Amino acid sequence: MPASRLGILTAGGDCAGLNAVIRGFVFAAAARGLEVVGFPEGYEGLLHPAGARLLTPSNTLGIEATGGSILGATNKGRFQTRRGPAGQTILPEPLVRAARQALEQNRVGALVVLGGDGSLRTALQLARSGVPVIGVPKTIDNDLDSTDVTFGFDTAVTRIAEAVANLRTTAESHRRILVLEVMGRHTGWLALHGAVAGGAEIALLPEFPFDGDRLARFIKESERRGQRSLVAVVAEGARAKAGRQIRRQTSTGDSRLGGIGTYVESLIAARTGRETRSCVLGHLQRGGAPGAFDRVIGQQFGVRAVELAADGMFGRMVSYRFGSVTDVALADAVNRTRTVSEESQILRHARALGIFLGE
Ligand code: F6P
Numbered sequence: 090m091p092a093s094r095l096g097i098l099t100a101g102g103d104c105a106g107l108n109a110v111i112r113g114f115v116f117a118a119a120a121r122g123l124e125v126v127g128f129p130e131g132y133e134g135l136l137h138p139a140g141a142r143l144l145t146p147s148n149t150l151g152i153e154a155t156g157g158s159i160l161g162a163t164n165k166g167r168f169q170t171r172r173g174p175a176g177q178t179i180l181p182e183p184l185v186r187a188a189r190q191a192l193e194q195n196r197v198g199a200l201v202v203l204g205g206d207g208s209l210r211t212a213l214q215l216a217r218s219g220v221p222v223i224g225v226p227k228t229i230d231n232d233l234d235s236t237d238v239t240f241g242f243d244t245a246v247t248r249i250a251e252a253v254a255n256l257r258t259t260a261e262s263h264r265r266i267l268v269l270e271v272m273g274r275h276t277g278w279l280a281l282h283g284a285v286a287g288g289a290e291i292a293l294l295p296e297f298p299f300d301g302d303r304l305a306r307f308i309k310e311s312e313r314r315g316q317r318s319l320v321a322v323v324a325e326g327a328r329a330k331a332g333r334q335i336r337r338q339t340s341t342g343d344s345r346l347g348g349i350g351t352y353v354e355s356l357i358a359a360r361t362g363r364e365t366r367s368c369v370l371g372h373l374q375r376g377g378a379p380g381a382f383d384r385v386i387g388q389q390f391g392v393r394a395v396e397l398a399a400d401g402m403f404g405r406m407v408s409y410r411f412g413s414v415t416d417v418a419l420a421d422a423v424n425r426t427r428t429v430s431e432e433s434q435i436l437r438h439a440r441a442l443g444i445f446l447g448e
Contacts, residue, residue, distance in 0.1 A: 092198020092221070094124045095398050096191075097144070099158040100131040100168070100208035104229045104241025104375050106383035108152040108159055110203055113391025115149045121399060126195050130161045132168030132202075132211065138191035153384045156377045158203075170210045180214035188220050199398035203227045205239070206423055209406065213419040216404035223397045224406035224419050225390050229374055231278040235422040236408035240390060243382040245272070245374040246282045252370050253287025253320050260318030266308065266357050268367035270350030272374050273324045277429045279374070280324035281436065284444055290319045291445045293353065295326035295334070296429045299447025304353075305360035307445045312363070323353050327447075389414045 095118055099107045111127070118125045125144045128134030134141060152159055168188075173179040192200060199221045202212040205228035216222045226233045229245035249271050256267040269289075273279040277294025284292035290311065293299045311319060325346040328334045335348035347369065354367035379387065386409065393407045393414045405416045429436055440446065 092123070092398055092401075094126060094196050094198055095395065096126045096128060096141070096195065096197035096200040097160070098128040098131055098134055098200070098202055099160050099162045099227075100166075100202055100204040100211070101162065101164040101227070102205065102375065103158050103162045104227055105156050105244035105377060105379035106240035106387040107157065107162070107203055107227065108149075108155050109379055109384045109387025110225055110227075110240060110391045110394075111144065111159060112149050112153040113388030114201060114394055115144045115391070116146055116388075117392040117395040119146050121395065123395070123399070126197055127160045128191070131163040131166055131208070132188075133163055133166045134160070135188045135191040136167070138194045141191070141195050153388060154378055156379065164207070168211045169207070170214055178210065178214060180211055180218070185215060185218045185220065188215055192220070199223060199401075199403065201225060201394045201398065205230070206233060206426065209233070209419060209423045213404070213423055216419060221401075221403040222419075223394055223403060224422065225394055226406060226408065226422065229279060230273050230276055232274065232276040232426050232428070233422050234425040234427045235406070235417040236410065238386065238409045240383050240387045241375070241379075242278065242282075243386075244377070244380045245279055246286055247380050248374045248377070249279060249283025249322065249370060250286035252373075253283065253289045253322065256320050256368075257288070257318060260320060263364065264317045266319045266321065266361075266363050266365040268321045268323055268350050268354045268357070268365065270323050270325055270347070270367065270369045272370070273326060274346060275326045275426065275428070277324045277327070280322045280327070281429055281439055284322040285435065285439055285442065287320070287322070289322045289444065291321035291447075292439060293321065293323045293327040293349075293447045294429055295324050295328065297446055297448060298328050298330040300330050301356050301360060304357065304445070304447060308357060308361045308363060312361075321353065321357075323350050325349060329356070386414075
């Protein structure tokens with residue numbers, strides 16, 4: 090039966106473009122005479138259904154240009170999938186029941202979840218339990234399978250490109266090597282696109298463990314050619330051939346990837362004698378206003394999510410394939426991480442541009 094009231098929540102870590110999706114969703118729903126209810130703080134909002142609020146074209150006007158999420162987000166909530174006794178992925182039954190009740194209490198016939206792989210894995214389990222769920226692919230990491238792009242990625246790449254350009258001017262003044270550590274978890278999409286967009290000479294990716302000797306040789310050769318500065322973009326998940334990924338503890342005791350930038354700084358300085366500095370771009374990649382691409386694709390994703398909800402196409406995820414917005418089975422999107430590989434055109438093009446990839 091088609092839903093007359095739709096729900097929406099923003100799960101997991103935030104990124105630019107969440108509000109653009111919400112805006113597109115609300116406006117497209119209103120055009121069909123459908124109401125939208127927003128659940129606050131990601132999936133946690135389903136545990137406090139009275140906190141849900143009506144979203145209308147008038148109270149979402151202009152939000153496509155703003156960063157963060159007007160609904161709030163959490164990636165530390167209780168709606169996490171876990172392994173069942175036979176090793177299968179499960180979502181505890183009380184959470185499924187809570188989700189169902191929250192939708193019933195708010196008379197919501199379809200729930201749209203904006204999330205990355207973890208949040209969409211939860212969405213898949215809800216869908217498998219009969220909860221009417223639709224996913225929208227969000228993450229700066231761009232590591233979801235079955236979509237060529239996730240919203241938030243393009244804006245984050247822009248932030249990296251701007252940082253590379255800013256590092257370049259100071260690196261040129263001082264004849265230095267500047268190392269920029271960027272996010273991306275276990276994939277190098279952000280580092281690679283950011284290096285190309287910003288004109289960096291070096292990109293170190295998790296998918297291609299780097300050789301310290303070759304890195305030093307590349308730097309020395311560029312110096313011999315008379316190059317004053319070099320900028321290296323290093324993915325947080327990158328590692329030396331001989332080493333392991335580097336992690337750090339956050340102030341709240343969580344373990345996160347981080348620290349490879351300073352490792353690469355020391356390695357370069359020790360092996361080349363060049364004055365080297367590093368910095369971590371961190372959450373600047375996630376914060377702030379979305380760029381035009383994420384505003385457009387975000388709203389298009391919102392429109393598609395309404396179409397899926399209206400057609401009762403649950404267990405699907407909005408996707409972007411070959412230049413068009415379409416949809417795929419949630420199960421296909423969350424089962425595999427999309428990584429940079431030899432087949433990735435951007436990798437071959439980066440090599441053709443002379444970017445050193447650590448090999
Ligand atoms: O998945 C998005 C992401 O920004 C990763 O690139 C990064 O490793 C992680 O989230 C950071 O998480 P948090 O905001 O919890 O520190």
